[in-house]
Amino acid sequence: GPEELALLERLLGLPKGNKYGVQGERKVPVLQTNNGPGLTGLMTIAAHLVKQAKKDQLLGSTTEEKAVVQQWLEYRVTRVDGGSSKEDTRLILKDLNIHLEDKVYLAGNVFTLADILMYYGLHHVMVDLTVQEKEKYLNVSRWFNHIQHYPGVRQHLANVIFIKNRLYTNAH
Amino acid sequence: MGFGDLKSAAGLRVLNDFLADRSYIEGYVPSQADIAVFEALAAPPPADLFHALRWYNHIKSYEKQKASLPGVKKALGKYGPADVEDTTGAATDSKDDDDIDLFGSDDEEESEEAKKLREERLAQYESKKSKKPAVVAKSSILLDVKPWDDETDMAKLEECVRSIQADGLVWGSSKLVPVGYGIKKLQIQCVVEDDKVGTDMLEERITAFEDYVQSMDVAAFNKI
Numbered sequence: 001g002p003e004e005l006a007l008l009e010r011l012l013g014l015p016k017g018n019k020y021g022v023q024g025e026r027k028v029p030v031l032q033t034n035n036g037p038g039l040t041g042l043m044t045i046a047a048h049l050v051k052q053a054k055k056d057q058l059l060g061s062t063t064e065e066k067a068v069v070q071q072w073l074e075y076r077v078t079r080v081d082g083g084s085s086k087e088d089t090r091l092i093l094k095d096l097n098i099h100l101e102d103k104v105y106l107a108g109n110v111f112t113l114a115d116i117l118m119y120y121g122l123h124h125v126m127v128d129l130t131v132q133e134k135e136k137y138l139n140v141s142r143w144f145n146h147i148q149h150y151p152g153v154r155q156h157l158a159n160v161i162f163i164k165n166r167l168y169t170n171a172h
Numbered sequence: 173m174g175f176g177d178l179k180s181a182a183g184l185r186v187l188n189d190f191l192a193d194r195s196y197i198e199g200y201v202p203s204q205a206d207i208a209v210f211e212a213l214a215a216p217p218p219a220d221l222f223h224a225l226r227w228y229n230h231i232k233s234y235e236k237q238k239a240s241l242p243g244v245k246k247a248l249g250k251y252g253p254a255d256v257e258d259t260t261g262a263a264t265d266s267k268d269d270d271d272i273d274l275f276g277s278d279d280e281e282e283s284e285e286a287k288k289l290r291e292e293r294l295a296q297y298e299s300k301k302s303k304k305p306a307v308v309a310k311s312s313i314l315l316d317v318k319p320w321d322d323e324t325d326m327a328k329l330e331e332c333v334r335s336i337q338a339d340g341l342v343w344g345s346s347k348l349v350p351v352g353y354g355i356k357k358l359q360i361q362c363v364v365e366d367d368k369v370g371t372d373m374l375e376e377r378i379t380a381f382e383d384y385v386q387s388m389d390v391a392a393f394n395k396i
Contacts, residue, residue, distance in 0.1 A: 102226045104195050109233040142193045149200040159383045163335040
């Protein structure tokens, strides 16, 4: 919601001053603009901020990258924010673990807005995972640990510990 | 440190294991460390070593910028897991040098491998025999691990400390001791082999968990 957008603003190096509100039961964030009806929706506002900060590469450079970024932004809003049962979470972690097996970032080799918003969206999930679960979703853990160390991303959020000496060696 | 022989399947497996929970050879950004290891590989890792392959493809995408990546290229033995040696590009393949048959008659047709294996086993036996009487020096150390404040999750702090594994280190019992203002310190016992584990190393690894651990002290140190 709005708190996340504030974190994003700081990460992008934007000056403060944007006014955010929330709308409806699902608390969809709204950015009030001076002239016009206002922007609604996390993805929309986030993309707008990225362009404002002139960091368009965070939305992807090639056509494919842009599409992949959009795919994961949509996933974040529909699956991660939408579902919250244990089963939903398990499926999300499973999906991501498969996707991240051969990629360093969600879009492949480049850091994008997809990584940023997925990090913020999943933080509350990762914070509560047990050591075994972090081991089970090894690729997600690797990716999450990487993103939380990316300059400017974590800010005041808790650092999630990933134990480097794996408890179950040769299990894979 | 090192990955063994990076031109062999075994070396690639060490690399794969190392990269399972890491995006880069060192730290969280691509650097000359990644280039050094990348250039040591003869070819892309096979598909079943998917962590190494992921890393390989990622570093390949930085090919054009490789000169400008941070850091300094070091010898391969400076990277990778601490308990493995680098043997990449060992100049002579020792198998080829076995033309002196020290332990058998000339008539015996023995394959190079069987010969090497036998010699290795004999050498191991000799070294075991000579080592037997040696007594391993051990110490029992009691450590005080202090958290930042009374809100630090002591269970997680203990988990982190116990996760530290090393050859010659065995964790013992522990307890929480109140030190005032609601803050508790973790007092934990361990037994170490003196020439394998030192308090410096323990302090380094324990204080690395900087989100939980404020400091570590040796409360007691007894020779066993």
